[in-house]
Amino acid sequence: MGNFGQLMDGFVVALTVHHVMIMVIGVLLGLVVGVLPGLGAPNGVSLLLPLTFTMDPIAAIILLTSMYWGALFGGSTTSILFNIPGEPSSVATTFDGHPMAKQGEAVRALTLAFGSAGFGAMVGVVVITLLSGWVANFALQFGSPEYFAVYFMAFASFIGMAGGSPFKTLVCIMLGLAVGTVGMDTISGEGRLTFGITQLTNGISFLIVVIGLFGIGELLLTIDEGYKFDGVKAKLSLRVIVRTLAELPRYWVTLLRSALIGCWMGITPGGPTAASFMSYALGRRFSRRGKYFGKGEPEGIVAPETADHSAGSCALLPMLALGVPGSATAAVMMGGLMIWGLSPGPMLFTTRPDFVWGLIASMYLGNVIAVVLVLATVPIFAWILRAPFTVVGPLIAIVCLIGAYTVSNHMFDIWVALAFGLVGYVFKKLDYPLAPFVLAVVLGDKAEDAFRQSMLSSGGSLSVFFEGSLVATMMGIGILLLSLPLLTTLFGALFRRGDSTDAGQTSRP
């Protein structure tokens, strides 16, 4: 139990009044940053970076990571209340969180999200504590074929679960892949699908797509269909919070499954966004209440939130141990580490154990503080919802447009967001699922890079995906997930049992 002893030393480092104060400030700043779409954790952390130059590295990393936790929590808030994901990884939370809020249960939705997120983060930190030595070596086993296999599994779990028309899902994935292709290609160094427009060589930012599709798209739909927000029965919000927290253990199967998926995707290069999607998809397939997903089902909030946060915590480990950032935010933090005079890499654990274990200990504390603080903000957010649509509607529009602009300070991005708003509206009207589209935009580009890198290094032979036990296992699971709907229909037809498992006929996840 060497790790445990070191963790205790870490607590000694992290548990000072000074550091706890920094955590509270960091979490609060993160909440603000996370609530504003577009600003997001990476931008927030890089804004804060200059402040840390004069701090000692431990205080500095605690400030930045606390801000990251705060932003992750804040991102879920707007997903649930306004259908605008504040962070890419909270897109999947909109699928059930927003419908539940619309039914007048915003407080319950927020509490479920924060509670399960806190659980996910804790599992993630425990995994880091126990496996820190092993994970670094494990992550080194990932070459391009393994990367591709991870992405393939994420795609497969989504295609496998899709309710409704499989052709519509296919169309959405293809369109998403096309959007992901826009911009500079890593492998050839050429611009693709830019149509000679300079602004498009930067690619289309995923955040802008999401702000358009969800935020503006939902707004258009509301204007079209009329405002059906049931207001909030927030009078007894404190009691609702407590009751909802007590309700959480009932979803222990979903919690555990999602935390495992999250840790797996955080350690491997999948990342929090892919983790939350995959967890949502698998939750929908394997939960007994799967057919209610998309209509405000509690498990539909618990699944993506748990996975998102456990992946977010676990993703810090490869950054520290290998020097490979798992997310955009981690990249900024890594830059910070180097400026403070630390070099992330395999030797960091031996050269600066106080730093590493102080950070890990602060992750325990930071997440507890974050859960308490966000739960305290729930009544405030619930109160905002009481305002009439004539007030909230224009506010959402303004927040979306400012968000689109802040991503990289481009006027052009505002037009892109508006265009995707229209796309989102049309998709919903025609009953095309948005989730596969979003997933393809997020992962398409990475999956393509990994595939082409594998092909380059194998000289064009597809067998690389089945050589080696790790990659072959992952590809096998992926193929199984992919063929699951086919198998269930086959068996269903054989035993004439109908297709009860295939009934996830949700209109628009």
Next chain:
Amino acid sequence: MQITSLRKGVLTASVLTASALAVGLTGATAALAEWKPNRPVELVVSAGPGGGSDIFTRVVQAALTKNKLVETPLIVVNKPGGSGSEAFNYAEDNVGSPYKVYFGTQDAYVLPLGTKVNYSMKDLTPVASMVFDVFILWSNPKASGINTAQEFVAKAKENPGKVRVAGAKAKDADETVVTLVERAAGIDLAYIPYKSGSEAAIQVAGGHIEANTNNPSESLEQWKAGNQKPLCVFTSARLTDKTVVADGMSWADIPTCVEAGIDVKDFVQPRTVWMAADVPPEAVAYYTDLMKKAMDTPEFKDYTTRNVQITKFMAGDELKTFLAEQTKNYEKIYADNNWLLPASQ
């Protein structure tokens, strides 16, 4: 509120520039010493957060702020779009602004050669070149069995097109140096581009790829851990740092590639500082001086030691000659590799 204060800033700035210009006409030397920014200065980076150029810029920011060398705030702005052309495009949009300083590498003058960009070198005023990042050829000694540059060349000759070399991005510094190695040693390698140098290093450390080219700092930790080994360095003289890093070897013990039989010398990456076109000369003088001061701070010295960089400050005519020379070199390499933009041929 921000808008009004900005407007005020613009007003005072133009008044100041005008008066500075007027003074400049009467007594040039006096004005050169007197120009000073009176509002926040943007440090524009031609790369995203976390990358080499970003860290370089933030180290300059930290060095200047911590040592109180500037009175106004410095704000780092990342403009990584279009491989960094976005930053220099921004310079074109802000002609004459003395409140924006641009940080890059060779990208400023190399980008227009191979990509369609919206700026030309006429839109930039060179300020300084501060340090050089060196490039090293690395292998994974355990997985590939390659321990020296000679073994690397021999293995590539035995297996033409089969030895894989990883690097950051396509048609960028890494791929350029790989094509130079191929030509110099008469070998055929398989270049595999990754998103960043550290990603490429991990692929080599994990034994998935035989070799990579990288800046020292990006592979340092993997060298210490025994997962990577430096084969040769692409400079004309050996590095000077004699502190032992790993396996009883120091940076100074790494042979140059020329010594090792691969005739590629002085392939280095300058860290450069620019301003927009038509900026007041006294502002250029101010920032040149400021960058020189930044280089003398302990923070900056730490940075160059840690990254095993070659410190060489260049400004004025020396810098202009250097840039002209570099551009010519790159034009030749790009022509040889058939990477030139059709229009500029």
